[in-house]
Amino acid sequence: MAQRKIKIRGVYRSGSHLPIWEVLQQAGIWDKAGLDLVNFEYCAMPPDAERALFKGDIDFISGDHLTPYGLVARGKPIVSIASPVNGQNASIASREPIKSLHELRGKGIADTPMEGRDGGFHHGRGNHMMYLIRAGIGIDQVNWVESESSDEQFEALKSGKADARFISGAGERYKELGLHVLPLGPLPMINGPTLTTSYTVLHKKKGLGERLVKALVLGIHFAKTKRRKTEKILATLNKRTGEDYQYSRVERMPKKPYPDPQGIINAYELGCIKSPEAKEISPLALWDLHYLRELDDSGFIDKLYKRKVRDA
Known part of the structure; x- marks a missing residue:
């Protein structure tokens, strides 16, 4: 029996995040992960994105790396669950x-x-x-x-x-x-299309954290193993946006999108400049990597890369 899809809405904080999300959309990966992305819009400023997340208007933010530390220090349920750019x-x-x-x-x-x-x-x-x-x-x-x-x-x-x-x-x-x-x-x-969401959303939509991480992992795998198809997707994106996104932007993403430890510390230090109260929490307080770790521990990601893939 096919799993019931979870409808999701998101925002991205920078146009530079679009290449990987365009791959997910055009390669049908949201569907494969059991997700239905019904709305995905640009949001220029962190406070607007965070407000929408806490109100329940959206389910995830692509990006949002620095201001969340102050929010965590104030007891807000914001959380980052994967980092493909470090x-x-x-x-x-x-x-x-x-x-x-x-x-x-x-x-x-x-x-x-x-x-x-x-x-x-x-x-x-x-x-x-x-x-x-x-x-x-x-x-x-x-x-x-x-x-x-x-x-x-x-x-x-x-x-x-x-x-x-x-x-x-x-x-x-x-x-x-x-x-x-x-x-x-x-x-x-910590940079680029980090997966940021809230525990309120994750508790309300059971299985969402697992599916979001799986979708990102599948998108990175598609980009790494199907270069010609990915380049066609990016060419269409470039034509639509007037940008010049290169294949290297997605190709260099890690197979397993864990955050870089020093990257976390550097982002945290900047977060403390913005919100001095964040000095009271750990640099790791924003992060919950158990969704990625469970997927990794299952062998799913390693098996993906052992398969022979035809890039037609």
Whole structure:
């Protein structure tokens, strides 16, 4: 007897999360996991997503990495159950050549404000702060030249209003202007389409946690083993959104989407900057990995990758 599908609604916090969810949708994986995704929309700011989750308007959030620590400290039932992206890479573009981040002490860095107008925490800015913290530089030892506009940040660097700016990619645009680019290497960080939900939802919809994790695992497996089909799905997504999502974005996701331990600690430290009361809880208090562990312990994931898959 076929299992009864669970209807679910979700939001994603960034368009960069879309590739893996598009794979799940177009490959019929929600259905295979016993789920019926009836609504999935973009939500710009964490407070709006969290409010919808606690009201029961949605069942999960794709993302939401930093503000939940403060919510857990205040007794809210928010929980993260899987993490398919556990790091990021950045470079620093500067007007003068530098060999390390230490040379930025006292300098101006163009970036987004730490918080949005409604109090939401900008994770990108948080990542940049964590690069400084890990290099032994206090976030108050640099001068932040803040703007919500990426173009204005770029102009601030060009004009000399700022001395440096964190960037992604190789920075060819900056090099062509005679600016200098220093790759910073990987930063362990909970990032991307983390599965975040609430215990209220999980208790109300029995089996939801298991099915959400299984769907994500199946989606990652599809992407890793059916490259041509996945690239076709991403090409359609790119045409629809005007973006340029590459196959590597989903291919590098781990077979078993456990969070990286240092990534948890780094995200927690940023969460404490946003919500100092979070210092009273453990970095692990947000996480419940038993759904993933049970699926892993059953041998399901290992068996998936032992099968021969035809990528037609």
